[in-house]
Amino acid sequence: MAGGDGTINEAVNGMVNSDVPLGILPAGTANVLANELGIGNTMERAAAALAETVQERVALGMISSDANSLQRHFLLMAGAGLDADIVFHLNSRMKEAVGKVAYWVGGFSKLGRRIPEFTVQADGREYRASFALLSRVRNYGGDLEIAPTISLLDDEFEMVLFEGESSLGFLKYMLAVVVHQQRSIRGITILRTRQAAFLAPGDREIHLQVDGEYAGLAPARVEIVPNALTLLVPTGFRARRPASVPAHVDAAAWTTSHTR
Numbered sequence: 001m002a003g004g005d006g007t008i009n010e011a012v013n014g015m016v017n018s019d020v021p022l023g024i025l026p027a028g029t030a031n032v033l034a035n036e037l038g039i040g041n042t043m044e045r046a047a048a049a050l051a052e053t054v055q056e057r058v059a060l061g062m063i064s065s066d067a068n069s070l071q072r073h074f075l076l077m078a079g080a081g082l083d084a085d086i087v088f089h090l091n092s093r094m095k096e097a098v099g100k101v102a103y104w105v106g107g108f109s110k111l112g113r114r115i116p117e118f119t120v121q122a123d124g125r126e127y128r129a130s131f132a133l134l135s136r137v138r139n140y141g142g143d144l145e146i147a148p149t150i151s152l153l154d155d156e157f158e159m160v161l162f163e164g165e166s167s168l169g170f171l172k173y174m175l176a177v178v179v180h181q182q183r184s185i186r187g188i189t190i191l192r193t194r195q196a197a198f199l200a201p202g203d204r205e206i207h208l209q210v211d212g213e214y215a216g217l218a219p220a221r222v223e224i225v226p227n228a229l230t231l232l233v234p235t236g237f238r239a240r241r242p243a244s245v246p247a248h249v250d251a252a253a254w255t256t257s258h259t260r
Contacts, residue, residue: 002043004028005076009020009211012060012075016228022231030100030212032076032185034151037233038240041142053232059155060228061136063210065220073138073211075152075229078222080198082107082115082131082162082170084207087214100142110167116204117165118218122196128191129161131170134196138242141212144177148190151173151241152233153224159196161189195223 001011002025012216015022018230025048026034031041039049063078064071086106094243095102115130133140134157135147150158176185183190200218208215 001025002027005030005211006213008033008215009072009074009076012229013073016060016073016225019230021230023050023053029109030094030103030141032137032139032212033216034144035142036137036139037086039234047100050232052235054235056153056233056237057227057231057232058152058229059223059224059226061134061157061210062225063208063215063220063222065216065218067219068216070216070220072210072215073225073228074104075231076133076211077133077137077140077147077213079134079209080120080132080206080218080220081118081129082110083133084209084214085115086110087209087212088207096124103141107170113167114165115167116172116201116206117163118204118206119195119199120133120159120161121199122159122191122193127161128163129189130165131162132144132196132198133160134158134193135160144174144179146177146182148180148183149242152231153241155224156192156194157196157222157224159189159191159193163187163189163243174205196220197221 005028025043026041026046027043034041041044060073061078063072077106090106117128120127120129120132135150136152138147139147140146146160147158176182182188198218198220200217206218208220
């Protein structure tokens, strides 16, 4: 499949629960999946790497909302709040002209503005966030690693929550992500979960995105769909699996020990 992450998402939604293997040739803006797999972000390098791939059966995420007639599978991530708001307001002409820079321009345009918080429910607990990311990959936007320990081989999400309505606070958050210190900074919560819900306050629009494409408005549910897709990955991909939360560790305990 040749295309960017959004195009690959379209293909994935037509391949759910099939046995047809998916191999990718990156041709998009961020190429998050290609970066995550380590196959390079050019079609030539990826095509050469396809000869050295193996099949892995992986889980998908699914975002749904009865209120908004939404049901969509995703391979990479689902986001609510700030990043989805940036996607919603993204200038398509600028994206075509400057690629990923358009997202950074969109982000910096939020400086000085209040970023609305909303409620995230997961594993019987409630959290407040202005940006919530349920990720199946460490890589975010091709440049950052926001979810530090997740793997496509895991049957769960790494959920990263950013608190606060101050846009200036996100400069601190993004700096922490750049230097890989997001697990030790106040205002960022990281936990593992298999399902979550985004609930919007009655007077606010909370935008959603999946795999970098706009997906509508909260409320919405997100859940893991195990054993849903056959993905072609490099032969050494399993060996590069990051250290993650042991299966026996309670998510609440993980949250407590990894936030300040």
